[in-house]
Amino acid sequence: MRQRVLTATQFLEEHDLVTPETGTLSGHLLRPFLDLGGPGGPVNAKAAAYVGESVAGPEPEADGWIAPQGNTKRSLRTALIRETGLASYDVTWPGELPETARSPHWQALCDAVDAWDELGAFRRYQVICALYKLCLFDAAVALGDRLGPPGEFTALSELRVIGARSKLGESVHDLVPRTLAVLAQTPASPRVRLAVAVNLAIHYGRATRDREATVEWSDRVLAEAAAQHAEGSPRDLLMASITLRAASFGPFVRGDHDAVAAMLKQAEAHAVDVTGAPGVPLVLADENRYAVLETITNAAVARGDRETALAAATALTAHDPREPRAWLQLGAVHWDDGRTPDALDAYRTAAVLGAPFTGTAWYCTGRCHEALGDLDQAAQAYANSVAAEPLGITALHRLHGVADRTGQRFLAGWARDRLHVLHHRLAAPVSSSTTVRQGARA
Known part of the structure; x- marks a missing residue:
């Protein structure tokens, strides 16, 4: 009689004990996105933990709570589930997560959603912020249809819901009128007016080529910020840093790079000043500093200031060393400057840190190995990229x-056959036009 050998994997699976703690590095670092458990590794995950703690804690004074500003990547949750293999965590509503997998903070979020009709406008705002941060965009949109009567926190919630609609693919032509409607419904709130201006300045600056609208709303950001009558508190400095970064899109599209650099320098000074200051949670100060350094890097690249680009990208990895996107950005700067071994080191670090940039990081690693003449390592890296992102056509081409x-x-035949299948499923020719720029954010 053959004796059955039960492996640790089989035992854990059969006893429903597979959790983020037993999985990959990315599952550990990004655990707050899965179940609001643990502190999180990169700043982005710590911000997710922060909103979970906010919903689970006692309701503070409305003016005493600050929402995170970070824009969660749409594919983060999907990529994290795929990479960790934790299929039971693939949910669209908090209540869909099995009770055995819920942390206390996740259960508090479930309870808040269940009690939605009894919540006040401010607590609803906190819940919407949590759902948006956790990539539960469907839930945020559905609850967004039940926000209640107009008011400041209803308007702020609606702005987050509009962001969720964007993540779900709603047309930008629909989202701008929705944003303007929020402004029309709450014109007396300086906070809402500034938030709308910031959202539209960033929207036009990033998502469109509408130069006039970008300049108009960037100028509006500065005007609304001036009307706030800030007193120089740490919270005021945080908001000043945020608004300067948003307003910098105006001079950027006008080609005034000196003005952009000056605004971002001031934004960074404010970001440093609020770090550790009372009244501003450290995670939110860190989140803002990350955003400022990232923008400084991008602006320096755009104006051809390679020295500043390298310094800012290096500072970004020092500020948030567990964030793969930061290492991708540093790798891109090294690659563009011809420092291929340094780019390789940065991209490999990004690949190890994982989701949601695993596929991109391995692709960029492969490009470096290929440039250095190490074709066997390049093939392995491209294969790793395809394993992380099975529809990665560019990596398949290189492989x-x-x-x-x-x-x-x-291996070459397998890659060729995969490309042939994808070619027909996409009903479009596969060509070099699909190639992403080295260091691109997939």
Whole structure:
């Protein structure tokens, strides 16, 4: 009689004990996104933990709570589930997570959603912020239809819901009128007016080529910020840093790079000043500092200031060393400057840190190995990229080419066949136009 050998994996799976604690590094670092458990590794995950703690804690004074500003990547939760293999955590509503997998903070979020009709406008705002941060965009939109009568926190909630609609693919042509409607419904609130201006300045600056609208709303940001009559408190300095970063899109589209640099320098000074200051949670100060350094890097690249770009990108990885996007950005700066070994080190670090940039990081790692003449390592990196992102057409192209050059016929044939299948499923020709720029944020 053959004796059955029960592996640790089988035991954990059969006894429903597979959790983020037993999984991958990315599952550990980004655990707050899965179940609001643990403190989180990168600043982005710590911000998710912060909103979970906010919903679970006693309701503070409305003016005493600050919402996170970070924009959660749409694919984060999907990529994290795929990478960790934790299929039971693939939910669209908090209550869909099995009770055995819920942390106390996640259960508090479930309770708040269940009690939605009894919540006040401010607590609803906190819940919407949590759902948005956790990539539960469907839930945020559905509850957004039940926000209640107009008011300041209803308006702020609606702005987050509009962000969730954007993540779900709603047309920008619909989202701008929705944003303007929020402004029309709550014109007396300086806080709402400033939030709308910031949202639209960033929207036009990033998502469109509407130069006039970008300038108009960037100027509006500065005007609304001036009307706030700030007294220089740490909270005021945090908001000043946020608004300066948003307003910098105006001079950027006008080509006034000196003005952009000056505004971002002031934004960074404010970001440093609020770090550790009373009244501003450290995670939110860190989140803002990350956003400022990232913008400084991008602005420096745009104006060709390679020295500042490298310094800011390096500072970004020092500020948030567990954030793969920061290492991707540093890798891109090194690559563009021809420092391929340094780019390789940065991209490999990003790949190890994982979701949601695992596929991109391994692709960029492969490009570096290929440039350095190490084709076997390049093939392995491209294969890792495809494993992390099975529909990664660009990585498949590179894998096919490198495998063919190194005589790995089976691997080259497999990549070729995959490309052929994807070609027909996409009903579009696969060409070099699909290639992403080195360091691109997939």
